[in-house]
Amino acid sequence: MSPSAFVLTNRIELSEIEKVICQTKGVINAAVHVHQSSEDVKLLRAFVTGQAQASDLRNELSKKLPAYMIPNEIYHIEDLPLKTNGKIDWQVLSSIAEDRIKETKDLDEDSLNQYEKTIKKIWNEVLESKITSLEDDFFHLGGHSLLLTKLYNKLYAEYPNKLTLGELYLNSTIRKLADLIEERDANPHIHEYGLGEDPLSGEIKKDATIPSDFFMFNTVEKGDFENPGAILLTGVTGFVGINILVELLKSTTADIYLLIRAEDKKQAKIRLLKTMTDQHISLDSYNEARINYLCGDLAKPFLGLDADSYDHLTKIIDVVYHAGSSVNFIQPYSYMRAANVDALHKLIRFVTTHKLKQLSLLSTVGAFSWEHYFTKPALLKEDTDIQSAFKYLSRDMGYIQSKWVMEQVAQEAIKQGVPIIIFRLGYVFCHSKTGATASYQWWSLLIKTCIQLKTYPTLVNQKEELIMVDFVSKAIAHISKNPASIGEVFHLSPEPKDNMTVTEFFEMLRHEFKFDLQPVPYQDWLALWEADENSPLYPLLNLFKFKAYDNKSLIEIHQNTPDFDISNTKRFIKNSDIEITKVNRNSVEAFCKYLGVL
Numbered sequence: 001m002s003p004s005a006f007v008l009t010n011r012i013e014l015s016e017i018e019k020v021i022c023q024t025k026g027v028i029n030a031a032v033h034v035h036q037s038s039e040d041v042k043l044l045r046a047f048v049t050g051q052a053q054a055s056d057l058r059n060e061l062s063k064k065l066p067a068y069m070i071p072n073e074i075y076h077i078e079d080l081p082l083k084t085n086g087k088i089d090w091q092v093l094s095s096i097a098e099d100r101i102k103e104t105k106d107l108d109e110d111s112l113n114q115y116e117k118t119i120k121k122i123w124n125e126v127l128e129s130k131i132t133s134l135e136d137d138f139f140h141l142g143g144h145s146l147l148l149t150k151l152y153n154k155l156y157a158e159y160p161n162k163l164t165l166g167e168l169y170l171n172s173t174i175r176k177l178a179d180l181i182e183e184r185d186a187n188p189h190i191h192e193y194g195l196g197e198d199p200l201s202g203e204i205k206k207d208a209t210i211p212s213d214f215f216m217f218n219t220v221e222k223g224d225f226e227n228p229g230a231i232l233l234t235g236v237t238g239f240v241g242i243n244i245l246v247e248l249l250k251s252t253t254a255d256i257y258l259l260i261r262a263e264d265k266k267q268a269k270i271r272l273l274k275t276m277t278d279q280h281i282s283l284d285s286y287n288e289a290r291i292n293y294l295c296g297d298l299a300k301p302f303l304g305l306d307a308d309s310y311d312h313l314t315k316i317i318d319v320v321y322h323a324g325s326s327v328n329f330i331q332p333y334s335y336m337r338a339a340n341v342d343a344l345h346k347l348i349r350f351v352t353t354h355k356l357k358q359l360s361l362l363s364t365v366g367a368f369s370w371e372h373y374f375t376k377p378a379l380l381k382e383d384t385d386i387q388s389a390f391k392y393l394s395r396d397m398g399y400i401q402s403k404w405v406m407e408q409v410a411q412e413a414i415k416q417g418v419p420i421i422i423f424r425l426g427y428v429f430c431h432s433k434t435g436a437t438a439s440y441q442w443w444s445l446l447i448k449t450c451i452q453l454k455t456y457p458t459l460v461n462q463k464e465e466l467i468m469v470d471f472v473s474k475a476i477a478h479i480s481k482n483p484a485s486i487g488e489v490f491h492l493s494p495e496p497k498d499n500m501t502v503t504e505f506f507e508m509l510r511h512e513f514k515f516d517l518q519p520v521p522y523q524d525w526l527a528l529w530e531a532d533e534n535s536p537l538y539p540l541l542n543l544f545k546f547k548a549y550d551n552k553s554l555i556e557i558h559q560n561t562p563d564f565d566i567s568n569t570k571r572f573i574k575n576s577d578i579e580i581t582k583v584n585r586n587s588v589e590a591f592c593k594y595l596g597v598l
Contacts, residue, residue: 013069013263014032014033014034015263016065016069016263017030017032017044017046017061017065017069017071018030018031018032018046020061020064020065021046021048021057021061024052024056024057024060024061025052026050026051026052026053026056027048027049027050027052027057028049028050029048029049029050029080030046030047030048030049031046031047031080031088031093032044032045032046032047032071033045033090033093035073035094035097037128037129037142038128038129042142043071043072043073043142044069044070044071044072044073045071045072045073045074045075045093045097046071046073046074046075047075047077047080047093047096047097048074048075048076048077049076049077049078049079049080050076054074054076057074058070058074058140068144070140072139072140072141072142073097073140075093075096075097075100077093077096080093081093101130104130104132112134113178113182115177115178115179115181115182116134116174116175116178118158119155119174119177119178119181120174122151122154122155122158123138123141123151123174125154126143126147126150126151126154127141127142127143127147129141129142131174134173134174134175134178135173135174135175136173136174137172137173138151138168138172138173139172143172145330145539146533146538146539148165148168148169148330149165149533149538149539149540149541149542150533151168152165152168152541152542153530153531153541155168155177156545156546159181159185161546161547162181162184162185163177163180163181164542164546165330165541165542165546166330166331166332166397166398166542167180167332169331169332169335170332170334195391195392195394195395195549196390196391196392196393196394198394200333200394200401201390201391201393201394203333203334204333204390204393204394204401204404204405205390207337207341207405207409208390208404208405208408208409209408210408210409210412210413212412212415212416213416214412214416215348215352215412215413215416215417215418216349216352217352217356217417218352218353218354219352219353219354219355219356220354220355221354221355221356222355222356223317223318223319223355223356223357223358224318225318225319225358225419225480225481225483225486226481226482226483227252227253227481228252228254228318228319229254229255229316229318230254230255230256230257230316230317230318231248231252231254231255231256231257231317231318231319231320231321232256232257232259232294232313232317232319232320232321232350232357233245233248233256233257233258233259233320233321233323234259234298234320234321234322234323234324234347235322235323235324235325235362236258236259236260236272236275236323236324237260237271237272237275238275238323238324238327238438239279239428239436239437239438239441239469240323240362240425240428240469240472240473241323241324242272242275242276242279242281243279243281243431243469243470243472243473244321244323244473244476244477245258246281246285246473247473247474247476247477248321248477249285249287249290250285251474251477251478252477253290254290254318254319255290255291255292256290256291256292257292257294257313257317258272258291258292258293258294259294259296259298259303259304259324260272260293260294260295260296261295261296261297261304262293262295263295264295265293265295267295268293268294268295269293272286272291272293273286278436279431279434279436280431280434280435280436280594281434281436294309294313298324298339298343298346298347299338299339299342299343301346303346303347303350310350311354313350314350314353314354314355315354315355316355317350317355317357318355318357318358319357319358319359319360319480320347320350320351320357320358320359320360321360321362321476321480322344322347322359322360322361322362323362324343325339325340325343325362325402325403325406326339326340326399326402327399327441328398328399329397329399329442329540329543330397330398330539330540330542330543331398331399332398333398333401333402334398335398336398336399336401336402337402337405339402340399340402340403340405340406341402341405341406341409344361344406344409344410345409347359348409348413348418348420351418351419352418356419357419358419358420358421358480358486359418359419359420359421360420360421360423360476360480361406361410361420361421361422361423362423362425362476363403363406363407363410363422363423363424363425364400364403364424364425364426365380365424365425365426365465365491365493365564366399366400366403367386367389367400367403367404367407367424368380368384368386368389369389369392369393369396369400369404370392370395370396370548370549370554370557370558371388371389371391371392372560372561372562373392373549373550373557376560376562377562378562378563379496379562379563379564379565380562380563380564380565381565381567382424382488382489382490382491382565382566382567382568382569383489383568386404386407387408389404390404392549395548395549395554396548396554397543397554407422410422414486414487419486419487420486420487421479421480421485421486421487421488421490422488422489422490423472423475423476423479423489423490423492424489424490424491424492424493424564425467425472425492425493426464426465426466426467426491426492426493426494426564427443427464427465427466427467428467428468428469428472429443429466429467429468429469429583429587429591430468430469430587430590430591430594431468431469431470431590432468432470432471432581432586432587432590433470433590434590434594435587435589435590435591435592435593435594435595436469436594437469437591437594437595439594439595442537442540442543443464443466444536444595445536445537445540446536446537447509447592447595447597448536448595448597449529449535449536449537450506450517451509451515451517451597452535452536453525453528453529454516454517454518455517455518455519455520455525455528456502456503456506456517456518456519456520456525457502457519457520457521457522457525457526457555458503458519458520458521458522458525459501459502459503459522459555459556459559460559460560461501461559461560461561462501462502462503462558462559462560462561463499463500463501463502463561463563464502464561465493465494465499465561465564466494466499466500466505466583467492467493467494467581468581468582468583468587470581471492471578471579471580471581472492474578475490475492475569475573475578476492478572478573478576478578479569479572479573482572484572485572488568489568490566490568490569490572491564491565491566491568491569492566492569493564493566494566494580494582494583495566495580495582496563496564496565498580498582498583499563499564500582500583503519505583505588506519508585508588509588509592512585512588512589513588513589513592513598522555522556526544526545530544530545543555566580
């Protein structure tokens, strides 16, 4: 069996899972492999020897592994069967698993209420597997993000607008779903909270409220912010992070420490070089002598490092660039908190330990949420207080909620003396020369979907603040060297006069590149793909379909988008050779070629 595999789009290190299982009390040995249970469902199966209970094992694994690496099925056996050559006999193990499954009984339909029966039927259709308990977890049964969207669509047909896709993460058993829907049917007004008054708003507000003496400084010296000798960069295997690395290698002489989730430094290097290759970045940019790999994790104590390595790092790093936030447009706030909000707290603790370090925090113009739907500003300035966006957040994406909280935490830290610079990014479109982009993100998926359908949605004056990644990385590297930037906010978005609308982008595709594209009303366009599981946009269906407010989806609410002021950014890059690159024919052509649609 290969030591690694892919489940959905996640690379799974099977040996790492086995190692963590074997570290659990009561486990003697373990073997893990990927089982294709149906055309759409792949499962992680673990075979374990020893006395540990499956529930205890899952609980321990959830503390140490991301959700997609936790086995869906766990089987206790006496010994691992071996072939004559000493290797594990997977055929025997598969037979054991199939026999155990046959022995389990399906749920007794007579004991279920109508909600439970309906939801169980839908689960059977989606998962193509036996449901043995109302407490079975969707994800433990092989569910993943694509199947969750399929589940959402089928539930929406039965119970229109009763649930968001994000709520399916939090209510991942039949019992929880049935109870929730039944409650909402019985009390249709119980969850009609005013804006900013629901329980989620309370949770967000609590996390964003920081006492004025919260941040503790344990420093004996101050780092060199202008000419750093050592830099810590997070998120380097992401689209923006890898371009920041390239720019830092060009514009500084610092040693650069890269925090990467990997089993060892060899795997970390492989991940980095693959990202460079995928992003069409020349390997000539790679400078082995200045790059140091840290196999860690922002969600873990000490950044996932051992105590000695962490302590050493606190003493040598001068500047931190935090590009490592989790970007997910579907998962709820509770899922995003650890990777985004909690990770920021860990980094603030890091930059205020031993040597005071400067922290450049990457945020998003999306932190303003959809307040503009009511206030209708023409321009949002860099010094505009985003606190007033709070009341709209609970109906926004979990990602945006987490970024808003991160900014509140950062602003309070700035008040308490932590040297932080906030960069709010527009939608980072592509590299102006190579067209390289984050092909897995929503804009790329939108373009692919519309080209396949030969239509695009009519969205009135909707803008996505499309900005080039090479400009973003150069601006961040340049501005962060200026001591006056500390405590400031910078919008990295287009000049208002160059802020292209969604319609203008598709019109460019039509007229400049002769794509067969016709504008259609939004709901007509949505109807063309919402039931198509092969549509590139299908995993993000919730954004386009669920009515967030005023009978409109989040996408529809963001029509008549304001522009974003970039006065601070322009002032700080003045007299440099940095140009605010705008979307033009050449960059769109390069983008389309990279995406494989031209």
